[in-house]
Amino acid sequence: MGREQRVAILGATGAVGAELLTLLEERSFPLASLKLLASPRSAGTYLTFKGERIPVEPVSETAFRGVDWVLASAGATVSKTWAKAVVEAGAVMVDNSSAFRMDPEVPLVVPEVNPQDALRHQGIIANPNCTTILMCVVIYPLHKRIPIRRVVAATYQSASGAGARAMQELRDQSRAYLEGKPLEPRVFPYPIAFNLFPHNSPLQENGYCQEEMKMVNESRKIMGSPNLRLTATCVRVPLMRAHAEALNLEFEQPFPVEQARQILAEAPGVVLLEDWQQNRFPMPIDVSGKDDVAVGRIRQDISEPKALELWLCGDQIRKGAALNAIQIVELLSVPQPVTA
Amino acid sequence: MGREQRVAILGATGAVGAELLTLLEERSFPLASLKLLASPRSAGTYLTFKGERIPVEPVSETAFRGVDWVLASAGATVSKTWAKAVVEAGAVMVDNSSAFRMDPEVPLVVPEVNPQDALRHQGIIANPNCTTILMCVVIYPLHKRIPIRRVVAATYQSASGAGARAMQELRDQSRAYLEGKPLEPRVFPYPIAFNLFPHNSPLQENGYCQEEMKMVNESRKIMGSPNLRLTATCVRVPLMRAHAEALNLEFEQPFPVEQARQILAEAPGVVLLEDWQQNRFPMPIDVSGKDDVAVGRIRQDISEPKALELWLCGDQIRKGAALNAIQIVELLSVPQPVTA
Known part of the structure; x- marks a missing residue:
């Protein structure tokens, strides 16, 4: 030390x-x-x-x-x-x-x-930004092998991204819902319990919210790829503290799935969590309180020969x-x- | 009559x-x-x-x-x-x-x-299939104007898709979670309260689950487009009865956003729900018990000139x-x- x-x-x-x-x-x-x-x-x-x-x-x-x-x-x-x-x-x-x-x-x-x-x-x-960190840890090792041409991302983001009060709000509203009482949004603009909504960060001129533009701009800077093409839809879901992301990655060349899996199995900060027999892939409860970003469902995109689909979960407060x-x-x- | x-x-x-x-x-x-x-x-x-x-x-x-x-x-x-x-x-x-x-x-x-x-x-x-119905009602009117070349979909699917017992399970597990008790999955394979997971339908050889392949195959048949390219990631989220979908639509030609908005505002079975000032777009609670599929956040994809991003919510049990x-x-x- x-x-x-x-x-x-x-x-x-x-x-x-x-x-x-x-x-x-x-x-x-x-x-x-x-x-x-x-x-x-x-x-x-x-x-x-x-x-x-x-x-x-x-x-x-x-x-x-x-x-x-x-x-x-x-x-x-x-x-x-x-x-x-x-x-x-x-x-x-x-x-x-x-x-x-x-x-x-x-x-x-x-x-x-x-x-x-x-x-x-x-x-x-x-x-x-938390969503960006979780994504970059997973896509960068692949990008190093074959450059990424375009990312289409959809996120599933927990209440913790909006702080401790937002987590309490999810808890309180969930209890109210189960008791048949009205939900009273205080931290989030709209009810979060048993509901979801496009990310509540301010909207930009181009129709993207700040959270989405952070994914675009920050990942370019972190990965040293100023021209990386990335589009995202960020969504708040009723989770406590872990985010999930569905990523469609188009590469410059076809990327053999087994090679991608191998790379991610060895990537620092990443844990491969795939049990195809049990249909068991990363879930928010797997990564809550954990350091690594869990990735799985790595598969060849059937709509585009040069693209892979994958799925990740990471603790927003911790690695994020x-x-x-x-x-x-x-x-x-x-x-x-x-x-x- | x-x-x-x-x-x-x-x-x-x-x-x-x-x-x-x-x-x-x-x-x-x-x-x-x-x-x-x-x-x-x-x-x-x-x-x-x-x-x-x-x-x-x-x-x-x-x-x-x-x-x-x-x-x-x-x-x-x-x-x-x-x-x-x-x-x-x-x-x-x-x-x-x-x-x-x-x-x-x-x-x-x-x-x-x-x-x-x-x-x-x-x-x-x-x-x-429910997810497919909600998607087709929204994308077909656009596809008629300018043919869709490729769809990248990510879904946010409610418990109702697995039936009344699954909805009760979400309720019971949510209550257990709030009381600090263990969650006991019975209908779903994994906990659904304050959690989410890739769709639990059986996995195919190609790594896609049945639900995703339904979106692919059924939308081709419904829209009469046997070669439509579509990839999807279907996810179960802790919602009661409405599904949401983030859709990235690539067209044969660039599709002016205002024209898409106009088409969807007039499309049967669709309601346009966009308040850009208030960052207010379709939410599951908007459409629960409603007939129409709500669509919003229609925006030019900043990563691809020929693509639009949009977001929809629809009642899974009703229109779905x-x-x-x-x-x-x-x-x-x-x-x-x-x-x-």
């Missing part, structure tokens, strides 16, 4: 904040110190880490002094507000928000895909957010490969 | 059977008589129709005498067992199962798409099964257009 790191979590009281704490503990991350930061509204409480109660302090100009890493997951506005102070304090911000992802000066990193990009940071490294951020820190501070 | 019809429902105690009763009542269908049939196991009970208790009789060789139409929704085995007796009794079977759908002698009909095919029946007319069957009967017995 490398030298111990001084870490601050900005947005410690949120869903991703909680997962960061879990992971730092689980992975025996070499911590010199741990600081928990949140907005003045959320500060003042305590969180437990390795059996110890740690106070949640209000974020301030001076909060980043003596810190090596700031893991930020309190939204784009908060990240933009404090980025300068973090860098001036000599710390590196690994930012889970969308604030800096498309900034050409800021690396956007999935450690299994473009670890080399992390090295050229200037104090900020962006953690990609908190784990990826910690892997970035490990990549730059722990002198051994991040992935097996 | 035409002359009154003598109708029998085979499989009266199932989810589709219940919906057939509801629809016959709602639509003031000109009934001369109504006979309810079920397996000996389910027979012996009573169902209510227009305030009247009607006995559910066990199906038998002689049960179809004096009947004009047999609406069958008790599964493929039951339909195959009784089809000959139905035809010999001089009745017409409108069969909701997969038993005869791909039989070249049997018309496979969506009244909004291929009503003319119904005329050439020889005693059996097949009602298509019971309503379509009754429309077929109306088409052949009621001397006026079925659709407005």
Whole structure:
């Protein structure tokens, strides 16, 4: 292990904040110190880490002094507000928000895909969108073998992507539904229990929502393929914390299914989960709380000789957010490969 | 209205059977008589129709005498067992199962798409797969204007597609989940509450499941396009009774979005539901208990100039099964257009 790191979590009281704490503990991350930061509204409480109660302090100009890493997951506005102070304090911000992802000066990193990009940071490294991370971990190893020409994606996204309050809303509405009571949307614009709807992020001029355009733009940057053709339909479904994606991948050349399966079976951060006899493929409950993205149903597209169909599930809070951020820190501070 | 019809429902105690009763009542269908049939196991009970208790009789060789139409929704085995007796009794079977759908002698009909095919029946007319019906109602009007070259579909399918017991299972498991109890799959092979999985129909040699191949083969027959290229990923999601589908449609020529919108706004059996300001598009709760298939998010595919993306929701039990069957009967017995 490398030298111990001084870490601050900005947005410690949120869903991703909680997962960061879990992971730092689980992975025996070499911590010199741990600081928990949140907005003045959320500060003042305590969180437990390795059996110890740690106070949640209000974020301030001076909060980043003596810190090596700031893991930020309190939204784009908060990240933009404090980025300068973090860098001036000599710390590196690994930012889970969308604030800096498309900034050409800021690396956007999935450690299994473009670890080399992390090295050229200037104090900020962006953690990609959750749906994009899960997709890139799976499609990049295939893309390296035979370049992808076009992706048609449809997603099945859990409530956790909208935070802890959205997860509670799904729980509350589900209970109300079963009791025959009306569902009252507060976090999501429409009922989520026993329902689903196109992703609620703002719509762009071109008819795509922000979530879909993140998949397009971020995957191009992460995979170093500025011309990658990708279209997506993102959908919120009544799941707690894992996303699923149906991906149609068209390659420059036909891609033998067995070769794709072999590549994915060996790909870092990916687990192949296929039992064709039992019709058993990745499900959200398989990956909840797990690090790897599960992939299966890899099959030749019967409508297009150069295309494959596949299906993946990944934990949105873990690999889709908190784990990826910690892997970035490990990549730059722990002198051994991040992935097996 | 035409002359009154003598109708029998085979499989009266199932989810589709219940919906057939509801629809016959709602639509003031000109009934001369109504006979309810079920397996000996389910027979012996009573169902209510227009305030009247009607006995559910066990199906038998002689049960179809004096009947004009047999609406069958008790599964493929039951339909195959009784089809000959139905035809010999001089009745017409409108069969909701997969038993005869791909039989070249049997018309496979969506009244909004291929009503003319119904005329050439020889005693059996097949009602298509639910997912296929919902898709064809929406894509056929576009296909008529500019031929579709390829469809990439991803579905979000409700529990109702597996019957009333599956809907109860979703309810029971959801309650168990909220109470922290284990989920016990009985109808579905895997937990459905707060989970989802690739469609549980048997897998074919080519890696597609039966449900997906129904979309491929049935849509070709219904739309009269034997070479239509279509690939699909079908997924069960924790919804009660409405399906959703994300469709990527590639045409022979670029299809102006406004023209597609116009066509769908006027298409029979379709309702356009798009509020781009409010990010408000079709949701399962919009269409539950409704006749029309709701379509929205019609947009130019940014990855392919000749493709459009769109999103639809439709009631699986209603237009996906019971309503379509009754429309077929109306088409052949009621001397006026079925659709407005």
